[in-house]
Amino acid sequence: MTDELDLVGALGSAEPLRPEAYQRARAVLRAAMADPGTVRLLGATSAEDTTMEATSTMETTTTTRDHESSPAIQRRRRIGIAGRLGIGAGVGVAAAAAVVAMMINSPATGGTQAGKDSSAAASGSTTADGPVERAPLMTLAGSIKTVTPPAGDAWLVKATQVHGTKTMQVVYTLYTDGHAIYTGNSVQDIKRAIARHQDQMTDGGYAPLLEAAVAAADSSPADGRTQMLKAAKEPLVGLDPAAQKAVWDKQQAAAQVIIKQKGGNAEPKPYSPQAVQQHFDNALWTYSTQALSAGDGNTQVRAGVLRLLSTISAVSVKNSTTHGKATLTITAGPEMFGGEGSEVLTIDAETGMLVKDVSIVPGTPQASTTYESSRVTKADL
Amino acid sequence: MASDADLIGRSLDGDVDAFVEVVERHEAAVGAYLVRRAGRDAAEDLLGEVWVAAFESRRLYDRSYNDARPWLYGVALNRLRRYWRSRPAEDLVADVPDVATGSDPWSAVDLGVDARAVLRSALTRLKPEEREVLRLVAWEDLTAADAARALGIPAGTARRLLSQARTALRDAPGVSALLKDRNSTKERHR
Numbered sequence: 015m016t017d018e019l020d021l022v023g024a025l026g027s028a029e030p031l032r033p034e035a036y037q038r039a040r041a042v043l044r045a046a047m048a049d050p051g052t053v054r055l056l057g058a059t060s061a062e063d064t065t066m067e068a069t070s071t072m073e074t075t076t077t078t079r080d081h082e083s084s085p086a087i088q089r090r091r092r093i094g095i096a097g098r099l100g101i102g103a104g105v106g107v108a109a110a111a112a113v114v115a116m117m118i119n120s121p122a123t124g125g126t127q128a129g130k131d132s133s134a135a136a137s138g139s140t141t142a143d144g145p146v147e148r149a150p151l152m153t154l155a156g157s158i159k160t161v162t163p164p165a166g167d168a169w170l171v172k173a174t175q176v177h178g179t180k181t182m183q184v185v186y187t188l189y190t191d192g193h194a195i196y197t198g199n200s201v202q203d204i205k206r207a208i209a210r211h212q213d214q215m216t217d218g219g220y221a222p223l224l225e226a227a228v229a230a231a232d233s234s235p236a237d238g239r240t241q242m243l244k245a246a247k248e249p250l251v252g253l254d255p256a257a258q259k260a261v262w263d264k265q266q267a268a269a270q271v272i273i274k275q276k277g278g279n280a281e282p283k284p285y286s287p288q289a290v291q292q293h294f295d296n297a298l299w300t301y302s303t304q305a306l307s308a309g310d311g312n313t314q315v316r317a318g319v320l321r322l323l324s325t326i327s328a329v330s331v332k333n334s335t336t337h338g339k340a341t342l343t344i345t346a347g348p349e350m351f352g353g354e355g356s357e358v359l360t361i362d363a364e365t366g367m368l369v370k371d372v373s374i375v376p377g378t379p380q381a382s383t384t385y386e387s388s389r390v391t392k393a394d395l
Numbered sequence: 396m397a398s399d400a401d402l403i404g405r406s407l408d409g410d411v412d413a414f415v416e417v418v419e420r421h422e423a424a425v426g427a428y429l430v431r432r433a434g435r436d437a438a439e440d441l442l443g444e445v446w447v448a449a450f451e452s453r454r455l456y457d458r459s460y461n462d463a464r465p466w467l468y469g470v471a472l473n474r475l476r477r478y479w480r481s482r483p484a485e486d487l488v489a490d491v492p493d494v495a496t497g498s499d500p501w502s503a504v505d506l507g508v509d510a511r512a513v514l515r516s517a518l519t520r521l522k523p524e525e526r527e528v529l530r531l532v533a534w535e536d537l538t539a540a541d542a543a544r545a546l547g548i549p550a551g552t553a554r555r556l557l558s559q560a561r562t563a564l565r566d567a568p569g570v571s572a573l574l575k576d577r578n579s580t581k582e583r584h585r
Contacts, residue, residue, distance in 0.1 A: 025514055028435075040443075047414065
């Protein structure tokens with residue numbers, strides 16, 4: 015017997031989506047999982063050519079992701095900390111777009127340091143040492159290893175992300191003196207993570223980056239860079255120039271195909287040692303700052319990241335004061351991000367722990383994360 | 396087989412592929428839902444946004460429910476509302492399909508043009524919230540309780556809205572005649 019629901023149901027028949035639409039939607043999801051901050055506002059900014067380019071690159075990376083890769087490893091070219099915490103959506107998009115645009119078509123001017131050592135760049139084993147202006151990073155990296163923490167057996171860090179005037183997320187992370195890391199959106203989440211032995215230091219998505227950061231604390235700057243880039247599965251690292259060029263050209267060609275499919279127009283960026291150096295610096299900033307954000311309470315991670323950042327020519331360091339406390343302000347300038355935008359980290363001048371991260375992209379609301387650190391006793395949580 | 400709730404739990408614990416498995420289970424259903432509500436072109440654009448929105452809000456998923464499909468419809472409806480707000484009126488697909496684009500030839504009820512017009516007219520007279528529940532039940536094959544989950548309303552409210560919608564439909568001009576005709580035709584062919 016037919017009833018009114020049957021009649022209405024017959025009105026709802028519809029032609030199915032095309033198979034490629036399902037694939038494309040899954041690719042968007044994969045990209046979002048790899049890079050939540052970048053993708054979140056794709057819909058809101060989809061009219062922008064640069065967004066399309068960012069999507070293109072993410073799709074390229076997702077199609078080659080291997081099963082064991084973590085979300086962090088799949089990330090590409092984006093403002094680092096904003097990405098881990100998913101801030102900023104709009105800023106993430108614009109920054110990613112700007113950086114992708116840099117990768118595709120900006121002239122490979124490179125930093126002065128990069129330009130001096132093109133052969134090293136080509137081999138992915140730069141011998142860069144930070145110049146005087148980044149020396150405070152190396153100095154602090156050495157001194158924080160000897161700082162005795164206050165009472166307690168762990169750092170509890172509350173990270174509050176704000177996009178424009180809107181609070182996007184609050185993330186709590188517990189760093190034990192035994193080098194374990196537990197994270198969640200509340201202290202309750204942390205206790206749950208402890209009960210489940212979900213130690214981010216060893217089995218979280220950032221574990222490879224954290225391990226590389228720890229290694230960098232006691233490595234030469236060049237070795238530290240190589241280890242971090244390898245941890246990030248950077249395909250160009252360790253290749254000779256000819257092999258690098260082959261991979262570079264292949265990546266550019268793949269990007270072109272996707273850009274054209276989406277109706278875009280961007281010239282491929284020709285291979286050069288300087289372009290590779292820029293590419294490495296950008297990747298190093300991205301992955302090192304992700305490691306710092308994920309491992310902020312771990313002394314070795316902080317020391318390693320500071321040493322790594324000191325090797326990047328587009329990074330500048332200044333003494334500053336934040337709420338009466340001595341801090342260092344570390345700025346990655348526009349040349350890191352394709353000519354516009356910047357990221358500014360403020361860290362405690364004594365401990366090296368994060369105080370604030372601000373991502374700036376012209377035309378979008380500012381995205382910032384404020385870190386509040388306190389010593390706690392794990393058992394008392 | 397792991398439930399959707401288990402997979403979402405694993406996803407929260409960092410298992411990247413677990414959430415994709417949830418998506419693969421429900422992509423045909425959610426895709427069809429989007430087509431019905433926004434047309435195929437828009438649906439193809441929106442599907443990825445729905446997955447991203449669902450992924451980002453998975454922490455809010457009530458894992459006492461094994462089946463994530465009603466929740467995903469709710470996420471999809473939120474994206475649709477954003478889409479509708481952002482589009483000029485002339486670009487929007489009617490809530491009730493005007494034409495049977497790609498209609499299922501094996502549908503249990505084969506509607507003619509006149510019957511469609513009668514039903515469309517009856518549906519437009521329903522309250523929006525009644526229509527929303529009715530669509531989820533009639534088109535997406537949800538129970539009233541699952542429709543309530545999708546819409547974020549109490550199950551009792553959804554049942555009441557569904558009952559009101561069905562009563563209003565049955566009483567609508569032309570619909571009762573249509574039902575009588577359909578059922579008497581079936582009787583004659585027994």
